[in-house]
Amino acid sequence: MATVELTFSALPAHVRTARLVATAIARRTGVEESLLDEVRLAVGEACSRAVEAHRAHCPGEPIRIELRDDSGRFEVTVSDQAPSDEQQHEQTYELGMLADPFMSSFGIAVIVGLADDVEVFPSPKGMRIRMSWPAAHNGHPPI
Numbered sequence: 123m124a125t126v127e128l129t130f131s132a133l134p135a136h137v138r139t140a141r142l143v144a145t146a147i148a149r150r151t152g153v154e155e156s157l158l159d160e161v162r163l164a165v166g167e168a169c170s171r172a173v174e175a176h177r178a179h180c181p182g183e184p185i186r187i188e189l190r191d192d193s194g195r196f197e198v199t200v201s202d203q204a205p206s207d208e209q210q211h212e213q214t215y216e217l218g219m220l221a222d223p224f225m226s227s228f229g230i231a232v233i234v235g236l237a238d239d240v241e242v243f244p245s246p247k248g249m250r251i252r253m254s255w256p257a258a259h260n261g262h263p264p265i
Contacts, residue, residue: 129184132176137169140187144198151191152258157238161196161255164236168200168251171229175204175249195239196257203248 126147130136144165145158153161165187172185183203190197230251234240237253 126189128187128189130187131184132173132181134170134173136185137166137173140169141166144187144189147189147191148196148255148257151196153196153255157255160236161198164233164253165198165200167229167232167236168198168253171251172200172202172204172249175202179204191257194257195254197252197254199250199252201248201250205246205248 126143128140128143130140141162145162148158148161149155169185169187176183176185180203185203186201188197188199188201190199230240230242233251233253238255239253241252243250243252
């Protein structure tokens with residue numbers, strides 16, 4: 123069980139880097155080529171959602187990504203530190219910022235459609251989205 127951890131500031135440009143790293147590690151852990159686009163898109167969606175939330179609520183805090191090769195699965199967890207209090211979302215929406223609760227729910231629905239398995243852990247201190255896909259080592263050492 124190997125783990126790679128990334129943290130990045132809440133800038134949209136960093137989402138592309140996160141997608142590229144996740145796709146490269148997924149390929150190395152043996153995720154089928156036909157699933158790599160789903161990995162790239164799901165990770166991009168989760169990171170974009172986190173960037174939006176951070177820019178609205180805590181722009182100075184980093185977003186964290188954990189990539190794991192665990193028991194024949196490639197697992198990605200994207201964690202943010204933006205409050206997920208419903209009242210906070212309503213206030214933000216009224217101010218015209220990007221943290222619209224509908225868009226957040228829509229993004230999660232997209233992730234559910236792309237990943238093999240998804241778990242969402244909201245809390246007042248942030249949200250954690252865990253996604254996974256089947257993987258088998260292709261003769262490469264684990265990450």
